[in-house]
Amino acid sequence: MLNLNTIPIKTAENILRVHSIESFGTHDGPGIRMVIFLQGCKLKCLYCHNPDSIQTTGGEEYHIEELVQMALKMKSYFGKKGGVTVSGGEPLLQAKALIPFFKRLKEEGIHTNIDTNGRILNHFSRELLDDYADLIMLDIKHMTEEGYVALTGQANKEIAFNLAKHREDSGKNMWLRYVLIPGLTNDPKLLHQLGNHFKDYKTIEKIEIQPYHKLGIHKWEALGWEYQLKDARENTEEELQEASEILKTYFKEVRIN
Amino acid sequence: MEVKQFKSGVWTEKVNVRDFVINNITPYHGTHEFLVGPSAKTQKLWDLCKQATQEERDNNGVRSVDTETISTVSAFEAGYIDRDNEVIVGLQTDELLKRTMKPFGGFKVVQKALSEQGVAPNENLTNLFTKYVKTHNDGVFDAYTTEIKKFRSLGFLTGLPDNYARGRVIGDYRRVALYGIDFLINSKKADKEAITGPMTDDVIRLREEVAEQIKSLKEMIELGAKYNLDLARPAQNAQEAVQWTYMAYLAAVKSQDGAAMSLGNVSTFLDIFIENDLKEGIITEQEAQEYIDQFVMKLRMVRHLRMAAYDEIFAGDPTWVTEAIGGMFSDGRSKVTKTSFRFLHTLYNLGPSPEPNITILWSESLPQNFKDYCAKVAIDTSSIQFENDNLMRENRGSDDYGIACCVSYQALGKSIQFFGARTNLAKTLLLAVNGGRCEFTGKQVVEGIPEYTDEYLDFDKVMANFKIAMKEVARVYNDSMNIIHYMHDKYYYEKAQMALIDTNPSINIAYGIAGLSIVADSLSAIKYAKVKPVRNEEGLTVDFKIEGEFPCYGNDDDRVDALAANAVADFNNELKQLPVYKNAEPTMSVLTITSNVSYGKKTGATPDGRAYGVPFAPGANPMHGRDKNGAIASLNSVAKIDYKDSLDGISNTFSIVPKSLGSTEEDRIDNLATTLDGYFSRNAQHLNVNVLDKETLLDAMENPGEYPQLTIRVSGYAVNFVRLTKEQQMEVITRSFHESM
Numbered sequence: 001m002l003n004l005n006t007i008p009i010k011t012a013e014n015i016l017r018v019h020s021i022e023s024f025g026t027h028d029g030p031g032i033r034m035v036i037f038l039q040g041c042k043l044k045c046l047y048c049h050n051p052d053s054i055q056t057t058g059g060e061e062y063h064i065e066e067l068v069q070m071a072l073k074m075k076s077y078f079g080k081k082g083g084v085t086v087s088g089g090e091p092l093l094q095a096k097a098l099i100p101f102f103k104r105l106k107e108e109g110i111h112t113n114i115d116t117n118g119r120i121l122n123h124f125s126r127e128l129l130d131d132y133a134d135l136i137m138l139d140i141k142h143m144t145e146e147g148y149v150a151l152t153g154q155a156n157k158e159i160a161f162n163l164a165k166h167r168e169d170s171g172k173n174m175w176l177r178y179v180l181i182p183g184l185t186n187d188p189k190l191l192h193q194l195g196n197h198f199k200d201y202k203t204i205e206k207i208e209i210q211p212y213h214k215l216g217i218h219k220w221e222a223l224g225w226e227y228q229l230k231d232a233r234e235n236t237e238e239e240l241q242e243a244s245e246i247l248k249t250y251f252k253e254v255r256i257n
Numbered sequence: 258m259e260v261k262q263f264k265s266g267v268w269t270e271k272v273n274v275r276d277f278v279i280n281n282i283t284p285y286h287g288t289h290e291f292l293v294g295p296s297a298k299t300q301k302l303w304d305l306c307k308q309a310t311q312e313e314r315d316n317n318g319v320r321s322v323d324t325e326t327i328s329t330v331s332a333f334e335a336g337y338i339d340r341d342n343e344v345i346v347g348l349q350t351d352e353l354l355k356r357t358m359k360p361f362g363g364f365k366v367v368q369k370a371l372s373e374q375g376v377a378p379n380e381n382l383t384n385l386f387t388k389y390v391k392t393h394n395d396g397v398f399d400a401y402t403t404e405i406k407k408f409r410s411l412g413f414l415t416g417l418p419d420n421y422a423r424g425r426v427i428g429d430y431r432r433v434a435l436y437g438i439d440f441l442i443n444s445k446k447a448d449k450e451a452i453t454g455p456m457t458d459d460v461i462r463l464r465e466e467v468a469e470q471i472k473s474l475k476e477m478i479e480l481g482a483k484y485n486l487d488l489a490r491p492a493q494n495a496q497e498a499v500q501w502t503y504m505a506y507l508a509a510v511k512s513q514d515g516a517a518m519s520l521g522n523v524s525t526f527l528d529i530f531i532e533n534d535l536k537e538g539i540i541t542e543q544e545a546q547e548y549i550d551q552f553v554m555k556l557r558m559v560r561h562l563r564m565a566a567y568d569e570i571f572a573g574d575p576t577w578v579t580e581a582i583g584g585m586f587s588d589g590r591s592k593v594t595k596t597s598f599r600f601l602h603t604l605y606n607l608g609p610s611p612e613p614n615i616t617i618l619w620s621e622s623l624p625q626n627f628k629d630y631c632a633k634v635a636i637d638t639s640s641i642q643f644e645n646d647n648l649m650r651e652n653r654g655s656d657d658y659g660i661a662c663c664v665s666y667q668a669l670g671k672s673i674q675f676f677g678a679r680t681n682l683a684k685t686l687l688l689a690v691n692g693g694r695c696e697f698t699g700k701q702v703v704e705g706i707p708e709y710t711d712e713y714l715d716f717d718k719v720m721a722n723f724k725i726a727m728k729e730v731a732r733v734y735n736d737s738m739n740i741i742h743y744m745h746d747k748y749y750y751e752k753a754q755m756a757l758i759d760t761n762p763s764i765n766i767a768y769g770i771a772g773l774s775i776v777a778d779s780l781s782a783i784k785y786a787k788v789k790p791v792r793n794e795e796g797l798t799v800d801f802k803i804e805g806e807f808p809c810y811g812n813d814d815d816r817v818d819a820l821a822a823n824a825v826a827d828f829n830n831e832l833k834q835l836p837v838y839k840n841a842e843p844t845m846s847v848l849t850i851t852s853n854v855s856y857g858k859k860t861g862a863t864p865d866g867r868a869y870g871v872p873f874a875p876g877a878n879p880m881h882g883r884d885k886n887g888a889i890a891s892l893n894s895v896a897k898i899d900y901k902d903s904l905d906g907i908s909n910t911f912s913i914v915p916k917s918l919g920s921t922e923e924d925r926i927d928n929l930a931t932t933l934d935g936y937f938s939r940n941a942q943h944l945n946v947n948v949l950d951k952e953t954l955l956d957a958m959e960n961p962g963e964y965p966q967l968t969i970r971v972s973g974y975a976v977n978f979v980r981l982t983k984e985q986q987m988e989v990i991t992r993s994f995h996e997s998m
Contacts, residue, residue: 023887024995026919032889032928032935073813074889077935081927257920 015061016097019053019089023074027257029113029135029175031082034074036067041090043117043152045141046229047179049216053089064101071110083111083134092120095128102132113137115177117152118160125163130170137175137208138164142185143193151184167203174203177257180243181212182233191243195250206253209243211235262533272444272759274431274526274670275657279586281529285595286624289633292598295606296547298342303554303607305338309353311965314980318574320354322562324371325379328357330476330508330753335483338558344544345500345551346484347507349559356562359514360386361749362422363394370564394420396744405737411695411702412859413685414734415771416570416678416852419741421563424515424577425661425767428754429670431526433477434501437491441756442474448760459839462746463761470756477508477753495540498530499548503555508753510576514561515751516676517577517662520613521669524549524582528596546599546606553603556580556613570678572851572985573976577614579660583627584618584646587656592618593627601634601641609638609968611975616660618646621934632929633922636915639947640968640975645937648900663848663973664906664943665767672763673755674905675742675841677734679848682828683772683873684860685730686779689722690714690790690798693729696861699795703729708796714864716784723780724827731831738766739838746839764841767905768832770825771849771856773898774874777810777821778865778883785816788864801864809865811879811993813890818897821877826902846905847877847898849972851981854988872988875972876908876943881991888913888995889935896941903942908973910945913995918948945970954978954990 017039022028025035037050039059048054071084084105091098091114102112113135114128129136138160142148148157167174176198180186198204213234220227235243240256247254268276295303313320326332328349336348336355350357358378360367364386371377378386386392397419401409408414418424432441449467452460481488481504492498502523510518531548534540556578563574582600584592600615617631623646635641644664650656655668667674687696693706706722782788786805790798808814810821829845837843849856857872867880874880877895884891888911895909918925929946936944947970957964961979969978969989978986 023889024917026917026924026928032931073893076938077889077892077932079927079931079934082931255921 010061010063013097014064014100016064016067016094016101017059018062019050019059021070025085028085028087028115029083029137030111031079032077033082033085033113034071035085035087037087038089038091038094040093041088041117042093042119043090043154045152047181047212047216047232049213049219050089051216051219051223051225056093064097064104067101068104068108071105072108075108075110078110081111083113085113085115087115090117090119092116092125092128095120095122095124099124099128099132102128106132111135115139117141118163119154121159121163121166126166129167129172133172135173135175136167137177138167139177139179140194141179143190143197147184147190161197164198164201168201172203173205174201175205176207177210178207179210179212180235180240181229182235182239184232186235186239186243188246191246195247199250204251206255207247207251208255208257209240209247210257211240263529268435272432272436272441272670274429274435277435278526278529278657282525282592283528283532283594284591285593285598286591286626288626289598289602289630291542291595292602293542293546295550296543298344299547299550299554299606301342302338302551306353306554306558307965313354314965318980319356319374321352322356322371322374322376323350323358324376326357327382328359328511330473330512331479331483332511343551344496344547345503345555347503347555349507349511354558354560356560358382358562359422359512361392362514363392363420365394366420366564367562370562373565391748393422393745393748396748397741400740400744402736404733405740407700407702408730408733409737411698411700412681413702413730414678414680414737415856416850417737417741418516418676418678418745419737421567422513422515422749423676423741423745424513424517425665425676426515426673426751426754426758427519427521427659427661427667427669428505428509428757430502430505430509430521430757431523432670432757433488433505434492434498434530437489438474438478439489440491442471445471445474445756445760466750466755467760469750469752473508473512473752473756477505480504480508480511492530495527495530495534495545496548498527499552502527503552505757509751510559512753513749513751516571517579519577519579519659519661520556521659522581522657524580524596524600525592525594528594531596532594546602549596549599550603550606553600553613554607557607557610559612568982569855570850570852572971572982573611573980575974575976576612577662577974578612579614579616579662581616581618581658581660583623583631584656585620585622585650587650589622591622591624592656593624597627598630601630604634604638604640608966609640610966611640611968611977614663614974615641617641617643618649619643619933619937620646621938628930628933629926632926632933635946636918636925636929636948638968639949639970642943642945642970642973642975643933644943645941648937648940648942652900652904663850664846664908666904666906670758672765673758675738675764675766677738677766677768679769679771679846680730680734681772681856681860682770682824683775683779683856683863685726686723686776687798687861687863688726689719690864692796693726694797696797699797709790712789714783714788714790716780719783720780727828728831731828732835734768735832735835735837738768742766742838764839765844765905766837766841767844767846769846769848769905770828771853772860772873773821773824773847773877774810774880775863775865775867776824777817778807778880779863780820780824781809781817782807782865784820798861800862801866803866809879809883811884811891811894812886813893818894821894822898822902825898829902844904845902846907847903848906848908849873849875850974851971851976851985853972854985875910878910879993881993884993891993891995892936892941893939896936896939900940900942906973907942908945909941909943910947910970910972910992911995912947912949912992914950915948917996943973945973951990951994954986958983958986
């Protein structure tokens with residue numbers, strides 16, 4: 001489907017392992033975006049709606065130039081706001097290959113965005129964030145360590161906060177995302193904690209509340225994994241508004257995505 | 258002429274509405290916030306209209322019909338919905354939604370349509386039209402060749418306007434308001450004087466045509482008098498400007514029942530009068546909106562007498578009162594005015610509606626506030642369509658144009674077009690694998706194509722045969738069109754519209770094709786997979802077995818998209834070789850109306866794997882469900898068809914689930930406007946936009962009573978969803994609704 005003649009041989013440095021691609025993404029960053037869901041994540045969040053993107057094996061290998069060419073075909077629809085978002089999985093696991101990819105996108109004048117859990121802060125991810133990512137959307141999983149571990153299966157939530165601090169110090173734009181799960185993350189105390197932690201950050205343009213939904217359950221079943229949040233329920237409109245009201249006291253823009 | 262309040266120019270001395278608009282427009286760059294709701298009078302009237310349309314639906318689609326009168330410009334006494342509340346008056350007859358006989362297109366059609374309502378034309382009339390008066394339909398069939406009749410009856414040529422009126426001719430209805438009819442009559446008289454010998458056929462014909470036009474103008478004055486309006490003089494204020502313009506349009510739809518009778522591009526013209534009255538404090542915004550609401554209401558009530566079979570090609574009783582709104586002047590200024598907004602706003606004040614067929618002439622340079630409002634209206638109502646203003650203006654030459662029917666450019670008052678319906682290109686392709694025989698009957702349709710006996714289809718051989726088939730179909734198509742338009746001019750000349758168009762305008766003939774995506778995918782299957790025809794004992798292919806994968810049109814894949822673009826170019830080139838009546842310029846469209854369902858029934862299995870009977874995709878759309886790479890890839894494929902090869906338009910219908918456009922209203926508006934910019938920046942020509950969930954449509958099928966105004970864009974026009982047949986509704990539902998993953 002693409003003219004591959006112009007695309008060089010794939011090597012470890014120029015491939016991205018891709019779970020799937022959405023060509024008309026309107027929920028992952030500003031404007032209309034090509035959203036590349038990368039394969040592989042070290043967390044295993046209980047509500048993950050793309051559990052088949054967790055395993056680090058699998059996915060389809062794309063040469064970065066192949067992805068650049070796809071983005072160029074969509075570029076006229078990006079308008080002033082849109083662009084390319086890498087999501088996942090966890091895109092920063094492939095930070096090394098994302099550097100030349102984002103570099104190419106910037107050469108083509110395309111806005112870049114990373115949707116991340118923020119758990120990888122090495123020299124590759126720093127270079128990527130500092131030099132090539134116009135925006136990052138940092139997913140704040142939980143404000144307490146216990147909650148974080150219970151939700152993601154991994155310890156040390158501070159890593160993500162360190163990444164947020166790094167982004168703040170770089171002066172470049174950031175959005176926060178927060179999955180709102182009744183009974184697990186919607187305690188007003190947690191929301192106030194979240195607000196207090198970030199209220200002085202100048203780079204945060206907005207926070208997006210991601211209402212919990214169960215659309216991914218069948219994928220868990222297909223993988224033969226047990227879905228542990230079976231008893232959780234979706235938010236009521238009131239719960240969403242209540243959370244939104246609290247966060248509005250700390251952030252200049254709050255939206256329900 | 259009272260013109261002192263307006264800036265003069267070329268228009269003051271001779272008929273030139275564009276010049277008046279250019280000199281007097283007040284472009285508007287603000288938001289929609291100035292708009293007001295419907296007045297009490299408007300609401301009362303609209304309630305009566307809604308009640309009447311409900312009665313119409315309850316009564317099998319026809320509320321009442323006249324069997325006594327030949328409808329002409331001045332036929333019937335004045336009719337009102339509720340006189341005290343009408344600020345813009347005028348109906349086609351003396352009664353709301355009454356349908357009338359216009360027998361000059363074809364008397365048999367009138368008889369058939371009436372008999373379906375259990376009535377018959379007045380006996381004297383029947384006597385006249387069966388013994389003494391000849392119609393367009395009679396003339397055409399006198400001249401048709403055996404070959405044309407065969408192509409027509411076997412379904413290679415379809416929907417030809419040989420037994421109904423051709424429509425498409427757009428009178429410049431603004432002229433009546435700006436100049437008054439006396440001025441127009443004098444102007445036509447002067448034109449006629451200047452048409453002198455030697456008296457060859459065309460000169461004699463033109464003199465006769467202008468004489469007819471002058472008579473029609475006089476009849477328009479009579480029509481006005483029935484409503485106590487002095488149309489002989491120019492409109493003096495905004496209310497009169499709207500009223501005069503409507504009367505001119507009414508004259509057209511009283512005397513003609515063309516399939517599509519567009520309004521043109523009146524909003525910005527009317528704005529000049531409205532702006533003037535607002536400035537002078539004569540009216541308020543409430544009155545300005547009231548004029549437009551009531552004008553639009555009247556346009557929604559236009560009806561023609563149609564037989565049931567007509568519904569197969571034009572479902573949902575459309576009238577195509579197409580009003581083009583927006584666009585840019587060639588000098589770079591925007592044509593958007595407050596009245597552009599007021600027209601769109603009728604979709605809130607009166608609710609969604611297929612008519613008038615509101616068409617936004619889109620340019621990236623339009624004021625952002627207007628673009629956003631258009632996007633909002635599309636999202637909220639699924640009632641409007643978008644066409645590429647930059648592309649049409651730059652390729653066709655005028656910045657003062659309307660859209661005839663769905664997608665066809667027409668410079669207002671300067672040019673007309675001859676409507677040509679369409680040929681079935683998918684069926685033409687089947688000729689290539691059947692030795693030139695019809696795939697159903699085995700009748701020889703085209704000579705010179707060798708019988709195909711290979712086990713697998715070979716791309717080069719099929720293409721060579723397909724080119725022969727296209728050449729032959731083009732030839733017969735052209736023959737039929739020349740006969741049709743010769744006869745239409747002779748027996749059912751559009752004298753009212755033509756009276757409002759320059760004498761001897763330029764003409765383009767509007768050929769069309771259907772089945773483009775099937776042709777592209779079939780050629781792709783033959784080229785990239787292995788296609789094995791299954792033949793019956795007569796050697797006709799009844800099915801195709803495909804081994805392997807092939808790229809489908811609609812996925813932004815050049816391998817197949819080029820096949821689509823080339824098929825359009827090839828057929829257009831064949832058409833361009835042929836001589837046309839009145840030296841019209843050949844143009845072509847990729848458009849199906851709703852006949853994509855009936856084309857499916859009339860086309861056997863195709864090499865792309867489509868089974869016999871499966872509906873075609875509408876217009877230039879990819880086949881349902883085959884555009885798997887998302888909305889943008891689908892749009893990009895269609896955008897590759899070169900407008901220069903299809904100057905009469907390339908229709909694409911785009912359906913998207915609201916949530917997929919974004920999570921907030923602001924995002925949805927922004928993303929739709931950006932999508933339109935993106936699509937049209939790739940030189941695409943047209944986009945119908947539906948923003949709705951399939952569930953809504955399914956529910957409307959179950960509970961039609963709850964969705965009387967649910968409107969959906971189908972192919973260059975919109976319909977009331979509940980007025981489609983079940984089959985057509987199902988076809989709409991199986992279309993690709995773009996959704997996020």
